[in-house]
Amino acid sequence: xxxxxxxxxxxxxxxxxxxxxxxxxxxxxxxxxxxxxxxxxxxxxxxxxxxxxxxxxxxxxxxxxxxxxxxxxxxxxxxxxxxxxxxxxxxxxxxxxxxxxxxxxxxxxxxxxxxxxxxxxxxxxxxxxxxxxxxxxxxxxxxxxxxxxxxxxxxxxxxxxxxxxxxxxxxxxxxxxxxxxxxxxxxxxxxxxxxxxxxxxx
Amino acid sequence: xxxxxxxxxxxxxxxxxxxxxxxxxxxxxxxxxxxxxxxxxxxxxxxxxxxxxxxxxxxxxxxxxxxxxxxxxxxxxxxxxxxxxxxxxxxxxxxxxxxxxxxxxxxxxxxxxxxxxxxxxxxxxxxxxxxxxxxxxxxxxxxxxxxxxxxxxxxxxxxxxxxxxxxxxxxxxxxxxxxxxxxxxxxxxxxxxxxxxxxxxx
DNA sequence: GCATTTCTGTATCGATCGATGCGGAACGAG
DNA sequence: CTCGTTCCGCATCGATCGATACAGAAATGC
Numbered sequence: 501x502x503x504x505x506x507x508x509x510x511x512x513x514x515x516x517x518x519x520x521x522x523x524x525x526x527x528x529x530x531x532x533x534x535x536x537x538x539x540x541x542x543x544x545x546x547x548x549x550x551x552x553x554x555x556x557x558x559x560x561x562x563x564x565x566x567x568x569x570x571x572x573x574x575x576x577x578x579x580x581x582x583x584x585x586x587x588x589x590x591x592x593x594x595x596x597x598x599x600x601x602x603x604x605x606x607x608x609x610x611x612x613x614x615x616x617x618x619x620x621x622x623x624x625x626x627x628x629x630x631x632x633x634x635x636x637x638x639x640x641x642x643x644x645x646x647x648x649x650x651x652x653x654x655x656x657x658x659x660x661x662x663x664x665x666x667x668x669x670x671x672x673x674x675x676x677x678x679x680x681x682x683x684x685x686x687x688x689x690x691x692x693x694x695x696x697x698x699x700x701x702x
Numbered sequence: 703x704x705x706x707x708x709x710x711x712x713x714x715x716x717x718x719x720x721x722x723x724x725x726x727x728x729x730x731x732x733x734x735x736x737x738x739x740x741x742x743x744x745x746x747x748x749x750x751x752x753x754x755x756x757x758x759x760x761x762x763x764x765x766x767x768x769x770x771x772x773x774x775x776x777x778x779x780x781x782x783x784x785x786x787x788x789x790x791x792x793x794x795x796x797x798x799x800x801x802x803x804x805x806x807x808x809x810x811x812x813x814x815x816x817x818x819x820x821x822x823x824x825x826x827x828x829x830x831x832x833x834x835x836x837x838x839x840x841x842x843x844x845x846x847x848x849x850x851x852x853x854x855x856x857x858x859x860x861x862x863x864x865x866x867x868x869x870x871x872x873x874x875x876x877x878x879x880x881x882x883x884x885x886x887x888x889x890x891x892x893x894x895x896x897x898x899x900x901x902x903x904x
Numbered sequence: 905g906c907a908t909t910t911c912t913g914t915a916t917c918g919a920t921c922g923a924t925g926c927g928g929a930a931c932g933a934g
Numbered sequence: 935c936t937c938g939t940t941c942c943g944c945a946t947c948g949a950t951c952g953a954t955a956c957a958g959a960a961a962t963g964c
Contacts, residue, residue, distance in 0.1 A: 710961095710962085711961075711962045711963070712960085712961060712962070713959070713960040713961045713962090714960080714961060716960090739950080739951070739952085740951075740952055740953080741950085741951090751952085751953075751954090752953095752954080755952095755953070755954080760952080760953075761952065761953090825952090
């Protein structure tokens with residue numbers, strides 16, 4: 501019984517799956533799940549529908565993988581922000597990351613986790629719920645970070661970490677909505693600075 | 703020359719246009735512009751596609767009229783909030799109105815002005831821009847109210863009314879996003895209360 | 905009564921939606 | 935080479951998209 505060491509048999513795929521997923525992610529980010537047609541996706545990916553289905557399953561699975569890529573790419577600032585030494589530093593890093601990511605001139609405006617599928621028809625319900633869970637996960641990670649700050653004495657002991665996390669995520673998603681509508685990054689960053697001038701808010 | 707007193711000639715329409723528009727507004731609110739199909743709209747309105755086109759023009763015009771109805775209906779709290787005697791009172795009334803409207807158990811969760819068309823495909827660009835302007839108008843009205851508060855001495859003279867308005871609208875839209883995802887009204891209201899405990903934030 | 909105007913129900917339009925079938929092309933294994 | 939496997943290009947699937955054509959029904963004006 502010998503472990504197979506050789507590569508996979510058959511014709512190798514003729515495109516870079518990572519690059520194709522990156523381009524699909526950008527289309528979903530800009531146009532949302534329902535607004536991104538298969539033709540627009542495969543056109544941007546540079547492959548045929550057949551290749552897309554073979555490599556990614558279907559449109560919904562493609563979106564799920566694109567969201568993972570978004571989380572580890574444009575949205576990776578969150579993980580970095582949670583590593584900041586103070587709760588205030590973490591909150592400021594989160595908001596600065598949101599402003600930067602959602603108003604970057606080179607990329608789509610807004611946040612894929614917000615505008616990807618905020619309200620949909622029936623066929624998009626799965627994706628809509630997925631994004632709701634994605635947003636809730638961000639809030640939870642922030643809450644855990646604030647809980648740790650309370651335990652460390654960085655935040656007053658009477659602080660409610662859940663309330664604080666909800667506050668920061670509310671600002672973050674509000675920034676994302678306005679960035680999607682074309683509000684500039686400078687103005688949003690100035691607003692975020694002002695919001696964090698009183699800390700903690702409770 | 704006599705003024706025409708009689709009713710319009712021809713067969714009168716057999717449905718209540720106001721009620722039909724109300725129901726269309728609810729469908730757009732819940733599913734967004736792209737997620738609301740003509741079949742879903744006319745089904746909820748209780749009329750045929752022919753009647754809908756005759757009465758409202760097309761899908762985009764129906765959405766525009768539904769948005770007007772939303773502005774004068776579920777979103778009317780904004781006008782009332784601007785009439786509050788103080789800037790803080792206005793901000794608190796706006797946020798309380800948003801929380802109440804976006805988490806009402808009887809109606810769709812979230813805000814039609816946010817989730818109606820935050821990111822769309824090409825055919826929805828007009829509606830997307832319409833909503834961006836709608837949101838910006840809300841921010842402008844709030845800015846004018848804060849400017850008046852500065853003039854009245856209700857807010858410190860060095861206050862930036864635009865920044866303050868951006869802060870409140872950011873909270874409002876962030877609340878709407880989380881309400882769309884199922885976050886409860888009590889938690890959002892508690893967060894809004896905490897956010898306004900420091901006022902003005904700048 | 906009749907003519908005119910408007911609304912409604914049915915049936916359907918072309919376009920696009922997401923998703924597949926199929927045959928040939930391109931690889932590794934033997 | 936031949937064989938087995940996988941991928942790709944093309945054509946196309948049924949369903950649904952938003953939007954209309956058409957004929958009959960229901961009102962007013964004469």
